[in-house]
Amino acid sequence: MTPPQRRRRHPKEEAPDPPAPESPHVQEGAEGADEEGEGKSKNPERLYVLTGGGEGGDRAELDLVTLVVARADASPPVAQPEQSALLRLCQAPLSVAELSAYLNLPFSVVTVLLTEMLAAELVHARAPIVRSALPDRSLLEAVMHGLQKL
Amino acid sequence: MDFKSSDTITGPRAEDHLPHTAQAAVKIVIVGGFGVGKTTMVGSVSEIKPLTTEETMTQAGIGVDDNYGSESKTATTVAMDFGRISITDQLVLYLFGTPGQERFWFLWNGLFEGALGAVVLIDTRRLEVSFDVIGRLEERGVPFVVAINDFPDAPGYPIEDLRTALDLPEEIPIVKCDARRRASSRDTLMTLMRFLHSLAITSAPV
């Protein structure tokens, strides 16, 4: 019994071509690139967009795991009931994902609310550590150590 | 959208809050098809009851060129479960269980790219569900390991046959796992972390 076989959408990527001098063969590469859209659409992913994403442009860069905490000197009342609820929730730190879950509001709605609250200096945001090209070994070791204790 | 007034909000309990010393968070994505055990794995290791976050996606009409097809847009709500593990007083790990068969998850800015790495959960009865997600992780350079969830009536392919079928290089770990068990889920996450650590060593400047 053999399992079904995965087919790569692109042939296995070899080491990148050395910066070749211009040659007439460039044509081949161009054809290959044209094949990548599986349907008619060249970039099928563009059929989906995050609602509320892109517009406005002034939303803070909030990640799902940005930690949010109310400022000690934050002075309610704030404009919207959602914002007072957020302020109450983050008296101690919580991630944007947790705030979204507890308030039963979509992630993008919560980020819009939090952006206003950051501007009004009601909350602090602590940015996440994202994967970088050169991962930080001591960070990875800390996570391994933490998992080992589970 | 369905905002709950404050008296109907369930949780967080006092112990569900992070300590004030919490400075930063990292995330790992657990990705796989429907019913493969993502929520089970998150729940096995999480210190909080798994929560759900959602997002609204706008889906343009299929096959309509988005330059002139903007009439047929429909909004879809997508949801994913997540859990949390406090690593130290300062550092928190979040685990997101993402239904990977839908491509829109890959448009969620930073969900995969910002993650330390991913665990691809696989049910060998439906191996092909994972093909697309593995391709997308490869294209985006997101490091991942593969975990085979052992369902009782699933075909027991040898790991090396699965490696061939998934067309994965030797260095990418493929492990067996029981997402219902904390120790097994933790070991799967440790496999990912060790793999990430080995990548960090090989890519470090001397």
Ligand SMILES: Nc1nc2c(ncn2[C@@H]2O[C@H](COP(=O)(O)OP(=O)(O)O)[C@@H](O)[C@H]2O)c(=O)[nH]1
């Ligand atoms: N035998 C077995 N069953 C599992 C395992 N992981 C999950 N399940 C069961 O599979 C079902 C679906 O799991 P769930 O976590 O909801 O899948 P999800 O859709 O990926 O979140 C549940 O009934 C689980 O108890 C596993 O490792 N082994």
Ligand SMILES: [Mg+2]
């Ligand atoms: Mg689930």
